[in-house]
Structures are given as structure tokens and as C-alpha cells.
Amino acid sequence: MSVKELEKEQAPEQASFGLVAWLRWAWRTLTSMRTALILLFLLALGSVPGSLVPQRGVEPDKVARLYEQSPALAEWYDRFQLFEVFTSTWFAAIYLLLFTSLIGCIIPRTTVYLRELRRKPPAAPKNLSRLPHHAVFESDLGVERAAARLRKQRFRVVTGDGWVSAEKGYLRETGNLFFHIALVGILLAIGAGSLYGYRGNVLVVEGDGFANTVAAYDRFIPGSRVSAESLEPFSFQLTDFNVAYQVTGDKRGQALDYSAHLKVNESPAAPARDYELKVNEPLEIDGTQTYLIGNGYAPVFRVTDGKGQVAFEGPVPCLIEDKASMTSGCVVKAPDAQPSQLGFLLRFLPTSVPLTDGTHASAFPGELNPEVQILGAFSGDLGLRSGKPQSVYELAEPEVMRKLKPVLMGTDAPKPLAVGQSVDLPGGLGKIEFTGVKQWITLQMAYDPGRFPALLAAATAVVAIALSLMMRRRRVFVRVAQGRVEVGGLTRTEGSAAGFAEEFADIVKVLSAGEKDVR
CATH class of the missing domain: 1.10.287 (Helix Hairpins)
Known part of the structure; x- marks a missing residue:
């Protein structure tokens, strides 16, 4: 080979x-x-x-x-x-x-934890002076008396021929284990909420109401196990909405408080009750929480077509363009107007003031001098019957419509309309009138069956991690021989030796109580 x-x-x-x-x-x-x-x-x-x-x-x-x-x-x-x-x-x-x-x-x-609970403390080593903590005193203290005193200190004790072995601090591992179990509990609670809970958003104008049905939501996000029958049958009406603003100082215009006044029916047969809804103070009915999350203005318009018929009348929720002044953009659509459909692009100014260049702007978010600017008026097909979804905040295709020049506009920067004023459209197509101002609020309804389990699991996790960080495993050994008692101790937790020194001194005092010559 x-x-x-x-x-x-x-x-x-x-x-x-x-x-x-x-x-x-x-x-x-x-x-x-x-x-x-x-x-x-x-x-x-x-x-x-x-x-x-x-x-x-x-x-x-x-x-x-x-x-x-x-x-x-x-x-x-x-x-x-x-x-x-x-x-x-x-x-x-x-x-x-x-x-x-x-x-x-x-x-x-x-x-491992269950195995550790069943395991007895180890026998005392022969040379206790090698341990990090060590003390010796003269005494006729016996093994049984030493074991009894350590048991009073909540140690688990094992005795042998002339020695005592004691250990405690198992709550450290208990806390560590329960912390991980609590994290799993939080995840399970979140999962249960996503399966059996739901969330939805709705915009409600002053004077209007809401019933907790799927069709009433502007946006509805159900869990995979949620059906239309799962929703609680409550309803309410928004009677009034108020916002308090800072009126002086550097923070002028800052919102101080929001308050929505509701008439609530907790069930179809239940009588109505008054409820004041505030931010972070939700309305709760059978586990379903209703939160106030937004607000804005809904100016009221009346559109009269060329035949003298009222083609549109009601509040129009406006999209906020500037949060500081609450300047908002609005769109009015009158698909039933004759002889041609009408559409308007508008800007709402809660507190309108004239500027030096002839334009107008809102100087305060509160409703002190409400006016509406007409940015554009259009006639033609609004595209509402095309089957394509449209946003209520925009005209789908204004470029294919005919742009009108209302009679009172006259310039590139027209004078805004105050409440009660109207403007005529050319060609006898009708007119639009600004008749009043309402406010709208956006609400979020949330049902989460995992909310309280998640809270309990989170509280358990906090307590468990506190136990895990504060507790430490430590062992104490005692050897008794010929009137001489030797005590040794150590911790099983890295970095906690300094904290154990004081406890070890107290343990020695307990063991040597009534004795003498502690070294």
C-alpha cells in the first residue's frame, strides 16, 4: 500500500x-x-x-x-x-x-425550572473559608437549631452529619419564566383581538346620528371571525360639538379642549341618555369603545339649478388644509341639477380677514367670521354614474367640465361669501348660497376582546421582570464541630456579591444570637 x-x-x-x-x-x-x-x-x-x-x-x-x-x-x-x-x-x-x-x-x-424546584440544596463543602463570605463564632449551636433558624429566614434547608445547607432565591427563576409566559400572553391577546375584534371610522356632522351597523361606517376593518351580527346594536346622535381655543398670548389659536355632546341609545329599546365625549375619554358600550379622533367644519350650502329647483342642500364636510387656522377645502356636487350637473370647488375660512393684496385668509381656527371662497364652478357630467369610485373631497374630472364664472366673482381673487350670501351662475344655470356652518367629528369605534387580557399579561410581565432583577439565588452553609460554628455563603447570581454581604452579616447575627466571639 x-x-x-x-x-x-x-x-x-x-x-x-x-x-x-x-x-x-x-x-x-x-x-x-x-x-x-x-x-x-x-x-x-x-x-x-x-x-x-x-x-x-x-x-x-x-x-x-x-x-x-x-x-x-x-x-x-x-x-x-x-x-x-x-x-x-x-x-x-x-x-x-x-x-x-x-x-x-x-x-x-x-x-429546567421544575427540575431545579425538586433538587435539594447541595451538601456543605468541607472548607467554608474558600467561599466569598465567611464567618466563625464559638457556640454550642447544634445542627437542628441552626436549621430551624435558617428556615425562619425562608431558606430551603438540608441537614447532614455536622452540617446545614440552605438555599433561597427561587423567585428569580420564577420571575424570569413568568416574564416570558406573559410576553406570550400579550401576543395571544393581540391575536385574539385581531381575530374577534373590529375597528371602524365614521364622520358625523352636527345634528346627524350613527347606528352601529357595517353599512354606517366610512371605513370598517373586521377581524376574520367578525360578522355583521357581532356588532353591538347601539346608536347615538351628535347634538353639539365645541372646541375651546387659546385667544391670547403666544399660543393663540391652540386648541384647549374638545367636547362632543351625544344622545346615546345603548340598545334599540333603551332610552336615550346624554354623554359628553372627550379626547381620551371614550364612550364604552358592552366592550365597544368610541373615541373622538378628529374634527373640522361642514359649511351648509343650497344649490338651486336653472329650473329653480333645489338640487342640493345640506352640510359639506371640508378637508382641513391648514391645521393652525382650520382653513379647509370643500367640494359641492349637485348631480340632480337641471339642465346640467353642477360642481364647486370651495375654501372655507373660519375667521376670514382681508390681506393687503386683496386676498382673504383665516386668522383664527375658531368660527368668528366664517366665509367661503369659490375657487371654481363647473357644469357638465360629474362622472357619478360611471361606476368609478370618487372621493367626496374632489371633483373627479374637472378638466372635462365647463368652467363657469359666477356673476359676483369678477376678479382672480373674488370676495368670499358670508353666511346668507349667494352667487349666481352665468347662463341661467342657477346659484349657490352659503346658509350656515356646522362642525363634523371623526370617531373610531374599536372592539378588542384581548384588551384586558393584554393588560393583565403586561402587568404580570412588569412584576415578573422586577422579581427577576431584584431577587438573587444565594446559598448558606453551616458546619458545627466541637463548640465552633463556621458559616459560609455565596450567590449564584453574577454581580450581586456586594448586595449579599449585608444579608450574610444579618444571617450570621441570627445564627449567633445569644452566642459570643463572632469573627
Whole structure:
């Protein structure tokens, strides 16, 4: 046999890394503590866009405004599902991976924990002077008396021939385990809320009402287990809405308080009751919470067509263009006008003041001098019968309609209309009249059956992590021989030796109570 053949025969075979080995490695990596912490960090990091970017389920008007102001940016946001962060596929992936990782961490830790609970403290070492904490005193203290005194200090005690071994601090591992279980409980509660809960948004104008049915929502996001029959049959009417503003000082115009006055019927047969809805003080009916999340103005218009018929009359919710002054953009559509459909682009000014260049602007968000600017008047097909969805805040195709020049406009910067004023359209097509001002509010209804379980799980997690950080495993050993008592102690928690020194001194005092010559 040649040397090469001999080397080839003696060379060790390389272990193959097959599918099973890859799966085992992937599982160990996923269930490691480092991976769980990384996923927890990613979950928190992934929640940040949900606070910075307006969400469709909470602020649909801000999403629409972002599409108008920065369509390219809004397109990218939508592409990465940043308008719906908490229902996005990537957030769900992090959520499920974290859930799996925590389960994989808890199962082996529970086994180890139960094994530790059954395990007795080890026998006392022969040389206690080598331990980090050590004391000696003369006494006729026996093993049984020493064990009894340590039991009073809530130690688990084991005795032997001339020695006592004691240990406590198991709550540290208990807290650590319950912290991980509580995290799983939070994830399960969130999952239950997404399956059996629902959220919805609705815009309500003063004087109008709302009934908790699917058809009444402007936007409805049900869980996969929610049906139309799952909704609680309550209703209410918005009788009045008030906003208090700062009127003087550097913060002039800042909103101080919002208050919506409702007439609430908790069931079809229940009598109406008054309720004052405020920000962060939701109306709760059988677990369904109604939050006040936005407000704006809804000026009232009357559109008369060329035949003298009232083609449109009512409040028009306006989209806020400037939050500081509450300048808002409105669109009025009169599809029933004859002989031609009419559309108007308007701007509402809550406190209109003239500027030096002849234009008008709102100087205060409150309704002190409400006026409406007519930005454009159009006649022609509004496209409402085309089957294509349209926003109530815009005319779908104003470029294909005929632009009109109302009689009282006259200049590029027309004088706004005050309440009670009207403007005639050319060619006998009719007129539009500004008849009053109402306000609208946006509400979010949310039913989440996992809300209280999540709260309990979160409270458990806080208590558990506090126990895990504050408690420490420590052992105390006592040896008794010929009137001499030797005590040694150590902690099983890294970095807690300094804190144990005082406790060890107290333990020695308890053991030597009534004795003498402690060294």
C-alpha cells in the first residue's frame, strides 16, 4: 500500500450537513435568547412607523391629504404597507417569529425550572473559608437549631452529619419564566383581538346620528371571525360639538379642549341618555369603545339649478388644509341639477380677514367670521354614474367640465361669501348660497376582546421582570464541630456579591444570637 493510499484511508470523513442538521440549527437559532431579543427589538422598531405615518384605520383624511401633497412619497409608503403597519405582512411575520421563539424558549426553561424546584440544596463543602463570605463564632449551636433558624429566614434547608445547607432565591427563576409566559400572553391577546375584534371610522356632522351597523361606517376593518351580527346594536346622535381655543398670548389659536355632546341609545329599546365625549375619554358600550379622533367644519350650502329647483342642500364636510387656522377645502356636487350637473370647488375660512393684496385668509381656527371662497364652478357630467369610485373631497374630472364664472366673482381673487350670501351662475344655470356652518367629528369605534387580557399579561410581565432583577439565588452553609460554628455563603447570581454581604452579616447575627466571639 502506498503512502497516499494510507493517508487517504486514515483521513477522517467529513460530516455531512443535511436537511435535518439545517433544521436543527435553524430551530436552535430561532429559540435562542439572542434571537428573541432581536425580534422583540424589531417589533418595537416596526411599531415606530405606525406612530409617525398616518394610518388608514385611524386618520384616513391625513392619508388622503398626503396623497394630494406628496403622491410619490405616499406611493412608496403604500408599497411598504406603512399606512397599515399593524396589519401588514412584514409586521405579522415579526409577530409570528417572536411568538414561535418565545414558545421555544419557554418549554426547555420550564423543564429546567421544575427540575431545579425538586433538587435539594447541595451538601456543605468541607472548607467554608474558600467561599466569598465567611464567618466563625464559638457556640454550642447544634445542627437542628441552626436549621430551624435558617428556615425562619425562608431558606430551603438540608441537614447532614455536622452540617446545614440552605438555599433561597427561587423567585428569580420564577420571575424570569413568568416574564416570558406573559410576553406570550400579550401576543395571544393581540391575536385574539385581531381575530374577534373590529375597528371602524365614521364622520358625523352636527345634528346627524350613527347606528352601529357595517353599512354606517366610512371605513370598517373586521377581524376574520367578525360578522355583521357581532356588532353591538347601539346608536347615538351628535347634538353639539365645541372646541375651546387659546385667544391670547403666544399660543393663540391652540386648541384647549374638545367636547362632543351625544344622545346615546345603548340598545334599540333603551332610552336615550346624554354623554359628553372627550379626547381620551371614550364612550364604552358592552366592550365597544368610541373615541373622538378628529374634527373640522361642514359649511351648509343650497344649490338651486336653472329650473329653480333645489338640487342640493345640506352640510359639506371640508378637508382641513391648514391645521393652525382650520382653513379647509370643500367640494359641492349637485348631480340632480337641471339642465346640467353642477360642481364647486370651495375654501372655507373660519375667521376670514382681508390681506393687503386683496386676498382673504383665516386668522383664527375658531368660527368668528366664517366665509367661503369659490375657487371654481363647473357644469357638465360629474362622472357619478360611471361606476368609478370618487372621493367626496374632489371633483373627479374637472378638466372635462365647463368652467363657469359666477356673476359676483369678477376678479382672480373674488370676495368670499358670508353666511346668507349667494352667487349666481352665468347662463341661467342657477346659484349657490352659503346658509350656515356646522362642525363634523371623526370617531373610531374599536372592539378588542384581548384588551384586558393584554393588560393583565403586561402587568404580570412588569412584576415578573422586577422579581427577576431584584431577587438573587444565594446559598448558606453551616458546619458545627466541637463548640465552633463556621458559616459560609455565596450567590449564584453574577454581580450581586456586594448586595449579599449585608444579608450574610444579618444571617450570621441570627445564627449567633445569644452566642459570643463572632469573627
